[in-house]
Amino acid sequence: MSTVRIAAAAAHFGRNLDFDVARIGKLIDDARSQGAGLLVLPDAALGGYLADLRHPDPDALPPALKPDDPIIFEVARLAAEMTVCFGYCEADGDIRYNAAVCVNGDGVLGRHRKVHLPAGEVAAYTPGNSFDAFDTPVGRVGMLIDYDKTFPESARSLALDGAEILACLSAWPASITNRAPRMAQDRQARLFDLYDQSRAAENQVVLASSNQTGAMGGMRFLGKSKVVGPGGDILARTFGKAGLAVAGIEVAAEIERARRVLRHLGELRFDAYRSSP
Known part of the structure; x- marks a missing residue:
């Protein structure tokens, strides 16, 4: 079975779209030089994230792009033979979504609109309503954005839809309400790692977690991008620095090895679970 090299990026992106595309191009080149077939870029890689998560300024939101905006297909052109996932603010008329798209040189492979919105985002975005996996040259992929991965049902839905790789795109900051003196002690930093490892192990899939770095408004983004195996x-991992976390893995073989005795998806007991609160 063939090995896929997966890259998860930690990098900063802001409002300047020309700058963002140039940075995406550089990250694609860096990932390509390391043999990556899949590159997962952060949430809001085009246009940057909200400057204030508690009280978003309606006059300072990220630029909203239509799903067929030429800039998305410019990234697809840069991706060429690689599969690249990245986040942006999607416009549907006057409605905005925190969205992600997966592309290669052939065009769009898959899309996702963030379903679970934390309190501040509700003022800026409309939630999506589904989790759907899709086929790519590197395997079947499902995307999650930020807060989506806090909910086990999100990743589980994608795994049940056949996702072998979960691409988790984030603009995940350090704790805003309970700041720690050191990043290693930060509650949100601990949860970011915990969710990444748990979602992979629960579903016995590969997970690529990207995140923004630097600061936007009063927020400090964690970085901590990583590739996680099905165990x-x-x-x-990148720890807190900008860069690429790159790992080679035989995706199908490693998933089969993880599921050889305990097959979590096959042993679910839907009849025993509550379907709603």
């Missing part, structure tokens, strides 16, 4: 083991 929950971290195969590569």
